[in-house]
Amino acid sequence: MDDIILRVKDICKYYPGVKALDGVNFEVKRGEVHAICGENGAGKSTFIKILTGANEPTSGTIEFNGKEYAKLTPKQSMELGISVIYQEFSLIPYLSVAENIFYGREIKKGIIRDIAAMEKQAKELCKEMGVDIDVHKRVCDLGIAYQQIVEILKAVSKKSEFIIMDEPTAPLTVKETAVFFKIIQKLKQDHVTIIFISHRLEEVFEICDRVSVFCDGKYIVSKDVQDITKKQLITYMVGRELSDDYPEPKRKIGETLLKVEHLKNKRVHDVSFELKKGEILGFGGLVGAGRTELVRAIYGADPIESGTITFNGKKYSPKSPADGLEAGIGLIPEDRKAQGCVLSLTIRENIVYSILKKISKVSVVQKKQEKEIVDQYIKELNVKTPSPEQLVKNLSGGNQQKVVLAKALATNCEILIFDEPTRGIDVGAKQEIYNLMCKLVEAGKSIIMISSEMPELIGMSDRIVVMSNGENAGELSKGEYDQTHLLEMASSKL
């Protein structure tokens, strides 16, 4: 049989004002793990949607297993054995893990769904894949990392011949990524072909055989990973060299601004820490360590059971995010789809969402001021869009994340909490976000940053608090950072 499983010819996909794909020619060999890399908005997800039948190409052809198609319908794509793990989750929150895995292909006894049989098979699948997950649990009660693992199990359970993974590891930390890579190795042994999209370039080198680069909707190049360095790959992606260095803010760290003492809520047990003016305080830990719940409590989004917070020398006890914002604490949440932005609104509407009062006079929005703010952030964060009036749902994943950032930055808060700020952000844009964080602390703001990306956590933080199982497992100062030690601390309270 032909060594090439997928060959696309001159694929174009045009939207009003956007050439999402512009004459892509591209091949995937049978049984390989093939990475697609490119900046935010390069066209990666659009390309995937054409293979799954979610999108119709404007022109071009798709050849799969030697047969040529002008387009694929979702049904055809499924019948061809193509399955996909989307960048945005597609699980049903109120169904259990087992029900989600078999959703649309339920095992039945007569006309009734045989839940016990599905649970049994789901359990076996977990065991086979080396995943420790309770298959009875509702998906909405799982953390985002485990939800991602369920997505993966779902694709694996279909016994697909061709699995496409669009940023599957974005919500995973080092530990879960390792579990996931084991799954990929297994699939590889079974000769499954995989397309793998990730902004974490180290992963491309760890797990992939070949890599292709897209840029502005165009196919640039394909290389065997052993024939290319990370530096070269970045240069293909962004058209210039990038340094690996993290920027050093020029500022003096000031007095304590925020003091958290013995804070407790449903996930956080007795956590104390301080944040100083002008400081970038990092929070490390494994997924589920309680970091997100801690910052949500400080922002006012989750109830606090006991403990005190002092902000600017005064007692602060937020009851809602409005209290947090009013006091000068802004949060950039990890789950952009659920909490970060309203997908059905425009970029402009999202950016000014939290500051409407500030830019209105007698309830009328000052259009000129609004435009200035919106234009400033689109430019500063380099949001790829034909206009501020574009709906956020039409932006690429990384560009949606930039809108979430812009929305929080526009509030001009004294403390900004970044929960996984660079998830899904391309290498070039990451640098821009780091530079922006520098500018913020240079202007006297303080930053709390939760990050599961070890290099970023170590590179950007002035101090790191490590959380483990809802507790503060210790603090490290610059100079003491060490990846192994950090991971040990992160597991110390398990």
Ligand SMILES: Nc1ncnc2c1ncn2[C@@H]1O[C@H](COP(=O)(O)OP(=O)(O)OP(=O)(O)O)[C@@H](O)[C@H]1O
């Ligand atoms: N439905 C749509 N309407 C208009 N433009 C769209 C639509 N879908 C995608 N686009 C645009 O097509 C371009 C490519 O988007 P795509 O989602 O494929 O990028 P990507 O490479 O996956 O980026 P990321 O790394 O940020 O996920 C972007 O400029 C995006 O705004």
Ligand SMILES: [Mg+2]
């Ligand atoms: Mg994408």
